[in-house]
Amino acid sequence: MHRLLLIDDDEALAGPLSQYLARFDLQLDAVTRPSAALQRLAAERFDALILDGMLPEMDGFEFCRQLRAGNAAWRDIPVLMLTARGDLTDRVVGLELGADDYLPKPFEPRELAARLQTILRRTRLAPVAVPQQPAAPLSRLCFEGLEIDMARREVRGAGGLVELTGTEYELLLMLAREPGKVFSRDDILNRLRGQEAELFTRAVDILVSRLRRKLEPLAALKTLRNAGYCFALPERAS
Structure with missing residues (x-):
C-alpha cells in the first residue's frame, strides 16, 4: 500500500478522500499546515504528496519550491498539486517549481486516483537493494x-x-x-x-x-x- 500525505487547509476534504483512495490501495494521511507537513516528513515516509495551492503560513507553490531545494531525502517525492488556482499561469509555475502533476479544483476523485497511480508507477523512491556486482549488460x-x-x-x-x-x-x-x-x-x-x-x-x-x-x-x-x-x-x- 502506498502512503500519501494531503496538505490542504480544508479539513472536510480528508475524510471522504481517504475512504475513496483506499479502494486503490492508497493510504491517505492529512495535515492542514506546511509546518505540520514538514514535521511528518521528518518522522515518516510517504510515497507522494497532494498539495493545495492556497495554504496558511506559505502557499503551496513556495512549499513545493522549498521541498525541492531542501532535505535530499524529500527532493524526489512526487508532488501532485490540487488547487483552485487552475489557470494556465499557475499550472506553469507549479510545474516549473517541481510539481509532477497539476489537477485543478473542483476535481473528479477517479481522475485524482488515476494521476496518483501514474506518478507512483514512474517514480521509484525506494529501489530494491541489489548485490554489489558488475553491472548487467545494457544497464x-x-x-x-x-x-x-x-x-x-x-x-x-x-x-x-x-x-x-x-x-x-x-x-x-x-x-x-x-x-x-x-x-x-x-x-x-x-x-x-x-x-x-x-x-x-x-x-x-x-x-x-x-x-x-x-x-x-x-x-x-x-x-x-x-x-x-x-x-x-x-x-x-x-
Whole structure:
C-alpha cells in the first residue's frame, strides 16, 4: 500500500478522500499546515504528496519550491498539486517549481486516483537493494560527458551526480534510449503520464527547460522547431 500525505487547509476534504483512495490501495494521511507537513516528513515516509495551492503560513507553490531545494531525502517525492488556482499561469509555475502533476479544483476523485497511480508507477523512491556486482549488460547508457545508470536511476556528468526529479529522469531516459529520434510534445506527455487526457504541451517545454539547465554545460537536448525534442549527445567511444 502506498502512503500519501494531503496538505490542504480544508479539513472536510480528508475524510471522504481517504475512504475513496483506499479502494486503490492508497493510504491517505492529512495535515492542514506546511509546518505540520514538514514535521511528518521528518518522522515518516510517504510515497507522494497532494498539495493545495492556497495554504496558511506559505502557499503551496513556495512549499513545493522549498521541498525541492531542501532535505535530499524529500527532493524526489512526487508532488501532485490540487488547487483552485487552475489557470494556465499557475499550472506553469507549479510545474516549473517541481510539481509532477497539476489537477485543478473542483476535481473528479477517479481522475485524482488515476494521476496518483501514474506518478507512483514512474517514480521509484525506494529501489530494491541489489548485490554489489558488475553491472548487467545494457544497464548503463554512456555518452560524451554523461552517463545514465538505469539500475540505480542515477545520472552523472563531468561535475558528478546530477540531481533530477523522477519526471526529469524519465524524460531524459526516454530521449537518451533513442538518440536522434524526434519526440513531439504530445509523444512525451502521453509516454510520461501513461494517458492521453488533457494534453498540456506547455508543461513539456517547462520540463525540458528544467532538465536542460541541470545538464549544462552539455548540449544534450536539441529543440526542433514545430517538431519536438531529441537527444543529441554522441555515444562515448569504448
